Amino acid sequence: MDLQALFTIYKESQLSGRYITNKHIQPILEEYKGVCDVRVEGRSVLGKPIYSILAGTGDIRIFIWSQMHGNESTTTKAIFDLLSFLNSEDAFAKTLLGHFTLYILPILNPDGAEAYTRVNANAVDLNRDSVYLSQPESKVLRKCFEEFKPHYCYNMHDQRTIFGVGDAPMPATVSFLSPAYNDEREINDSRQKAINLIAAMNDTLQEHIPGQVGRFDDSFNINCIGDMFQSLGVPTVLFEAGYYQGDHEREITRKFIFFALLSGINAIYENVIAVNRSEEYFNIPQNKIVFYDILFKNVKINYENKEKITNFASQYREVLFDNSVIFQAIISEIGNLDTMHGHAEIDCNGAEFSTDEGNKMPKTD
Structure with missing residues (x-):
């Protein structure tokens, strides 16, 4: 068959x-x-x-x-x-x-x-x-x-x-x-x-x-x-x-x-x-x-006024919009994450994290 x-x-x-x-x-x-x-x-x-x-x-x-x-x-x-x-x-x-x-x-x-x-x-x-x-x-x-x-x-x-x-x-x-x-x-x-x-x-x-x-x-x-x-x-x-x-x-x-x-x-x-x-x-x-949707590795953040290299993970939130489902990535975890995998993995090679508002530390949702 x-x-x-x-x-x-x-x-x-x-x-x-x-x-x-x-x-x-x-x-x-x-x-x-x-x-x-x-x-x-x-x-x-x-x-x-x-x-x-x-x-x-x-x-x-x-x-x-x-x-x-x-x-x-x-x-x-x-x-x-x-x-x-x-x-x-x-x-x-x-x-x-x-x-x-x-x-x-x-x-x-x-x-x-x-x-x-x-x-x-x-x-x-x-x-x-x-x-x-x-x-x-x-x-x-x-x-x-x-x-x-x-x-x-x-x-x-x-x-x-x-x-x-x-x-x-x-x-x-x-x-x-x-x-x-x-x-x-x-x-x-x-x-x-x-x-x-x-x-x-x-x-x-x-x-x-x-x-x-x-x-x-x-x-x-x-x-x-x-x-x-x-x-x-x-x-x-x-x-x-x-x-x-x-x-x-x-x-x-x-x-x-x-x-x-x-x-x-x-x-x-x-x-x-x-x-x-x-x-x-x-x-x-x-x-x-064992999975996140996206795993960002080797990201530079500012933690308590100190620079630190870490990893953070994003998960997609499924949102109904105009009769279809869209995927919004939210930060769900920050840390070592050695035991986890990402469906997509991005090595940031020490690039600094910042938001449009100038924040240097990601916030989890």
Whole structure:
């Protein structure tokens, strides 16, 4: 299966960039109404529709939701790339739709998506609301889960640029987690299936982004939706779309999420995930916070009226402006920073720091 060729052909051209809302996906949903079951499953805090897409007629049911955090849109783009392929005339796509039924909530948190925030309109993190179900979006997700009775769950997220793979200076472009189902982080049949599925997807990704696949910490928290669904006996996989070199818009990362989605579905179809692959899964390096967006080295500053050579790091703040996301660099750390890396590193060779106001000492935000 030539994943690169499939992505090139079927990438959803109507979606791009970081800012993805209901307004962006509604024209696509209109197109799919003739080939998929498109519904409104409920409403957000501010009354926006929470859409679902039902694709396929097969016996194996996969439940997928994205933008639980409103500003995490990369996986939403990849889901529509996948749907573009599955709804094509490709023979293998038709085979998959006869083997699987996919139930997709493309934007679970439409209020957060429009405001470009992690939380919903009540300032609640929906991924910490799986027990109390205090929010309308959380209730929609649980209702769909209980009615659909999935065999697999895909919990789709973005991750920040701060994460690297182990101690190596490689960004965590894609990360996975098979969530724990209890405090002891034991492996039962449900979690084992998720582990085996991740190992299969990792095999594919290592061919394209070697050394850039990470594994999230599996500490148990029943308030997290992935941990909850795993504890309810459904193999659940957390997808995290991270940073690829130079790709702040996550247009390259969306491709690798598409690769993971399609290769994972193919692994289930070919029934190659029955073998215990725990060792391979736990050998995927764990995510670590080792990156800043920009690292300035050997900068001369004036500290307490003394000249000093130091380093400082900048992180991009993502700001919604005129219906698009812009990146504002802020100084986040000053000091040695020997254990950290920069996605961009600039050796200032002793050049003096100063601002337009004449300040000789940078201020952290």
